Amino acid sequence: MTLLTYEYQSITGISGPLIFVEGAAAGSLGEMVEVCLSTGEKRKGQILQMMEGLAVVQVLEGTSGIDTVSSKIILKGETAKIGVSLDMLGRFFNGHGEPADGISPIIPAARLEINGLPINPAARDKPAHFIQTGISTIDGLNTLVRGQKLPIFSGAGLPANEIAAQIVRQAKVAGGEKFSIVFGAMGITSREAFFFKNAFEESGAVERTVAFINMAEDPAIERLFTPRCALTAAEYLAFEKGHHVLVILTDMTSYCEALREIGSAREEIPGRRGYPGYMYTDLATIYERAGRIKGKEGSVTLIPILTMPDDDITHPIADLSGYITEGQIVLSRPLFRKGIYPPVDVLPSLSRLMNLGIGREKTRDYHRGAADQLYSAYAKSRDTRRLSAIIGEEGLTDMDKRYLKFADEFEKIFVGQGDADRSIDETLKLGWKILSILPSTELIRIREEFVEKYYTG
């Protein structure tokens, strides 16, 4: 640790959230700086790039009021870090990790880099434990397992927050295990913040929750720090303290917009729809922090929520997320309009780790087959619906009509469970009930012995 402090009063340019500082030769990439305004106000910044004699600094709280004459920067000598300890549980922090609940700061047990380090793939442990969320479309068809990253792809106005809150309320871990929730919010409205606060209180989870909140009116650049603070806290709880941590990040769309803002201020060549070309890698440094580690008790399970602009799943935010995460739960506007809650569109939804959490010893031996069968039958029944809209019911075969009935019941009963908390047994039983609308000869994705045993049609 050096006692020297480096101070530069040589800001030569300001552009959007960035300032350009000349001669800051002692600075290093990623180092935090303090920006001091002539008013006495202090802001936080971080060095993004070093060029011959010029440092590019992003300012968390924005650049308004900064000038090139009297403002100065002070190098902090370290990268972005937050203090962590078990005392974080039950506390609220702002988007870059400072207490925001008016209580005194925590006494840190350690100060950790918020960027974290990549988990060595040879040190990862394979996810293997089923998490019962009580939601049929997840437990039955897109099973969540510990250490998974499974986002919710939402659309403006769709109830993603409600589903996340329901998962928090209902997710069960075996008795005696330590369980906590880390909540990272980027650009949420006060209504949403209030909703989540309530939800945590109602589920009795407040004492087990750490929240990092960047509100809609807070500076956008701070959003780049929020998920990283949240995941640093989560890693600490999971891998140092043995907790099973459920991390909820909302809304990744706001995060990506902040990333785009920086990119354009740096005059980078934009990628698709103006988002930076490195957005895939950047998002990966967030999402890949979920997981389990050999020899450690805890786990980090990550549920990011994102809003698909225009409900478009091919939009870069959803697309790149889908390429990194281990599946996705996709919400559907048509189902929502029909009054079906939770409006999960199962066809594009997927859990890639499902197989690690289901089967004989975990759920039921026929689980895989039944899920595949529900999928293919539902896909077929949606085709039939479309056909029926064109040629009318008269042109349909008897089989087609059965499929139509299947589609309706599936959506109304299996998907549309409302607030109910269903056990995996209930979910699977319901699955059989709906499959039994079809003739048993249609159920070729399920092994014959199971069809004989459980088919009730």
Added chain:
Amino acid sequence: MQTIKGAISGVSGSTVTVKGMDGARMHTVAFVGKDGLLGEIVRIHGEQVVLQVYEDTTGLSIGKEVVSCGKPLTVRLGPGLLSGVFDGIQRPLEALRLKSGAFIKKGVSLDVLLDKKWEFIPRVKKGDAVEPGDVVGIVRENQIIEHKIIVPPPSVSSPLNKGGIRGVVKEVRKGVIAGDEPVVILEDGSAISLYQEWPVRQPRPFKERLSPNAPFLTGQRIFDVLFPVAEGGTAIVPGGFGTGKTIVEQTLARYAKSDIIVYVGCGERGNEMTEILTDFPKLIDPSTGLPLILRTVLIVNTSNMPVAAREASIFIGATVAEYFRDMGYSVALMIDSISRWAEALREISSRMEEMPGEEGYPPYLATRLGNFYERAGKVKCLGNNNRTGSVTIISAVSPPGGDFSEPVTQASLRVAGALWALDTDLAYRRHFPAVDWNKSFSLYYNSLKDWFLKEVAEDAVLLRDCIMKMLEREGELKEIVQVIGLEALQDVDRLTMELGRIVKEVFLRQSVFNEADAFCTMEKQYWMMKCIIQFYNKAKDAIGKGVYLEKILASPVATRLMRMQDIPSNVFKQRAREIMREME
């Protein structure tokens, strides 16, 4: 080699600009800052150079020292590669874990392939003349692979070995020897050791390219029968997220008939690598009865690991693959995903402020990609005893938004011999492998026909063509049905539609989760086709004789046909005969 020292003058992401590097050579490595981070010179402008740095650059500052000693980026090749897992710059990840814990820290250097000694069994004696490519001895690396120690071929870019080693053997050692100790010494003093270094960006030489004439068998019906790739060929697997690219790569790594598998996880998920690492030691290779890991080398640079190393990782993979090819083995090089490599290239290029081409990719994207795919091939190896070896490349492509018109898919298509196009709609219906049979193709099919006629059956090609035709006809009928409904079709057409459905559901669909069907022998593939076609013909006859279609479809034999997948390969032929007898 003279060392050159310079000082950092700029840092941006994974690229570092350095001044004072007079005399530095392109594509040689340099060590950056006090941690000695590994970098490679990718551009020279007078005394200023640009490095792509293979580790996290956070914390670097202006003026810090950079040292270059003029060596190219190399891979170390030798016993100990198999069952290993290495990162994008060949650091052994297991050793790294033991040394620095669960998280990857930067600036950690590790010895590669030096942790173990090997029993060397010589195949030459004093007085023998040897030249590049000759086998001087072997190491039994594990129960299945005999690791051949070959005289290193000449390499233009390596100052170590420009002309190649050749001459008369003066001394041969045997017994247990470490990787870097000489095992054979020639009269001119040059030494051959168990391992050799090879510059990653340079293809290894061979005598001649052979034309592909045998299929690379995968045990997956849609690939083996409809769109086979040849041994030494290239197949690309593009598809949107969640369409099954990784499962294709992993399934082939499990079941494909290949001596060696080199699997490169390029910019993808950590958990997927863990899955291979935990499953392959337990999974038994059907052809050897031994764990799959024994024939596997893993190169891993996940999406959150440094982006420049991702760029290097596919070349490390290609070099390792060629090295085993040169021993006379058939090697499969699995890349998941080449798009992440291209993105790394784009990121480095944009940090260097190069003029961007389409979608921001550098204009040389297609050339680089072409050069990489060219490293596939079936060849006559250098050296004695006429070995042939092959590298087959199976490369996943991840087009943004699932749109195949983008540059990486298009550039890959231009060089690939087989396209296995994955389709989002099929994946949504859980029809896996979600291969779109209308879009996919194999340019190898014609040159492989002879193999199928000779090795499978005289009617194998005919049956395959029937299956293709049936799919086509079903597609046409389906369009009609969407306008007028199924009720309006004639029975013969409805039969074709039903059979098309059976082909799709029973023959093309193949779930990795169905133990009896995840791997399908050529024999089972053939007999499945035979059953389906015979059923079709018999049913057509019956309809001609006035039997109702409903009755045919409700017959027990139809149900058995629908459940054919669940019959294991080893009893399939016999059961198929029973089914066919029943059809009579």
